[in-house]
Amino acid sequence: MKKTVSQEREAFHQQLGAVVGPENVLTEAQATASYQVDGFTPDGVVFATSTEQVSQVIRLANEFRIPIIPWGSGSKQEVGPCLSQSGTILCLKRMNQLIELDAGNFTAHVAAGMVNAELQKQLGEHRFFFPLDPVCMETSTLGGEIATNATGPLRLKYGAVRDLVLGVTVVTPTGDIIHTGGKTMKNVAGFDLCKMYIGSWGTLGIITEAVIRLFPLPEVSKSLLITASQENAFRLVGQLLESALELSAIELLDWTAGRYLGDHGAHLAEGKVLLLVNIDGDSAAVARREEAIKALAKTNQASEVVTLQGEEAAEVWNAYRRVHQALLDAVPSTAQGKASVPIGKAADMFRAIKEAGQRHHAEIGIRVYCGSGLLYPYVALEDDKLIFVIASLKQAASALGGFFIVEAAPLWARKKEGSLPQRSDATLMKRLKTAFDPNNILNPGRMFGGLY
């Protein structure tokens, strides 16, 4: 006799229990309902403690044809395209060790479930750091950050995830364990699968371990907070980026977003923006660069320049990271998107966003990763006018040679707008997903274009 769906699930959970121990498979309502994603309640939550266990879980999932949704800290679960079906959550939270710190090679081998902030703490004890600082770093896991290709201000000097991750251990969608990349700076034979996994959003495999590049903690790190008009600030940004001042970060907050930066942005007038600049290195060089930045700020009529160091500087960056969430929380149903444009076009995109806001009577706060040409608008609109704003922003970004996508937004808006526009490589990517994941087990629906 054919088994019912619930009998199938029960058998699946029982076999999962045999792999990870029954106490590491949660099926009661209080557990599953707290892991809801995109309105779906998973049928179970399973905790793995090793790559081998992850592999066995995936093999079982293929046998039972039950989708698996990988989970680190859940920081980016409701970002981008929605899941197309529910399944079982596979939590890597308990794989959280710093496996090896190889000081001589400037590398660390880290299990995917380790929280970024915890990793930094441990590296700091050895005078190292890992220059990946996304807004969610206090809680996000390294595996999640790699899988979602997270980015942060330090990218300007130290590079993106693709530059910082040397190798990954992955369990493929059919349950094979592969090691791609390694400890050396150059290590590709054949296709560079390691890089392919970065930003694959858990659709092509589950990253369980990574080898990452470390940097020695700089002797001095200073942050400058510069207040200027929108026009002057963007001119200053251009001059700073083309200078030899070797900034490690340069971020911009508009007058709406700046309000959430504590005392520093509390009194920001309309039309004024805040620039957060970071410089690090040896003390003499940092001091010299600080003066040069101040001089440039002055020639660009900056109204205020504040230099922060040590704990004060760390605090302002902490506050900066919280601005993202504060903007989302300030008005219910706020939608956040990302415009990616050529670096030199950031000022144009900024103006286009503000104009769209005026046209549709929406307050839009903006954060800009100046060094990457990334603009993050936060659109506070509670009704479907949001769709018109999104359409304007897509058009504006495209006209400037870039694109615009919706990241965090209410479910209805993400269902409608969460996918990328059709691209010429979409068909090839669909075939790639099928080749890797013939049973569509991993994170169905999460890739752009509603791919699977």
Added chain:
Amino acid sequence: MSTVVEEIAEALQKCNKCGLCLAGCPVYKATGVEWTSARGRIALLRSALLDHRLELDALDDPIFNCLTCNGCTEHCPPAVPTGEIIFKAREEMLKRQGDSWLGRLVFHKLLASPSQLHQASKLLRLAEVTGLRPLARKTGLTRLFGDAGKAEAIVPKIPPSQGLEAVKRLAGKINNPKYKVAYFTGCHAPNLAPKVAAATVRILHRHQAEVTVPDFVCCGLPAAGYGDGPSARSLARRNIEIAASLSVDAIVTACASCSSFLKDYAKLLENDPEWSERARDFAAKVKDLSEILTDIGLVTEMGTIKKKVTYHDPCHLAHHQKIKEPPRTILRSIPGVEFIELPEADVCCGAAGSYAFKNYDISMQVLKRKMGNVEKTGADILVSCCPACVMQLACGVRQEKLPVRVTEMVELLDEAYRKAKEG
């Protein structure tokens, strides 16, 4: 829809599921399981109370194994008050399930009367001296505290005490008082830590404060934490009534939990038209001891205590009242003290009132992390300002065999003042 649900509906909807709270949740850090975090608990309560996709009865664990330390709220951009929400959810649950006879005994009788509470604590001491404590456990008294059997290690030796009457005798009149204060002893100090009560009175005298010790009843926090909102409000009203007959500058307590909850009276009774204003007036007069000492100017004539000292922030002081600096200022001003900042000082120790008795295993995991941090400081003395914290920390130090003395801030400060007199 009931009023409790109405009261928390808006707060529940404020959560955007960003998960920044995870960084501040000691329980989540120990378990890694979503439903033990603020984000998880809020999601479940939303499912049960707003979307009706779950029964509230199914959420016993998520509602009761929260420390209500407010560590989450500190990390939350819209400051979702998860601790408050949890208290309200407990109240709703208790209302639906009905109270136990034991709950009624503890919150309606014992904690509502200083003399009956003192009798009970004497019984506890009698049980200890005569080796009857295990028997007391079997009588069901400890059933209120689920894991109490395992948690026996946390309970300190109970010293002989004469209850509130002894504290009253110490208080008395002083010459040329500059201030008049009422000392809210809390349930713990007069019955279980008479030294703390005596030290508090002496310190207040040292600052030319005349001390009266009224017959205040329990602040109500244990009742609210258990979900018995009506008892908590009734205790609050009784205390406000007692305070009305006093002519004092401040109501002072050396217990972080008491000062925090007494200040919350304004909120607790805000929907009670007859009491809301009186509650606000009462709350405005409440001062934690560390707060009032630094406010009026700490007397710095002290003897030397040549020790390395570190400090653990009680949640009810650091998170609920945002009082972080005053205790540090006080400790730093003791001559000879080398103050060493404790890593993660403001992360809950896992005591959380009677939490450790009900959720022993999680509480011990949380405590273990705390002890690791204490060890890193190399301190000789670990100080806090909350009886539950001090009990829990002392248990941790015993278990980890650390060469560290654990003490209340008032005891150390009193020691410094007494040394000054002797010298």
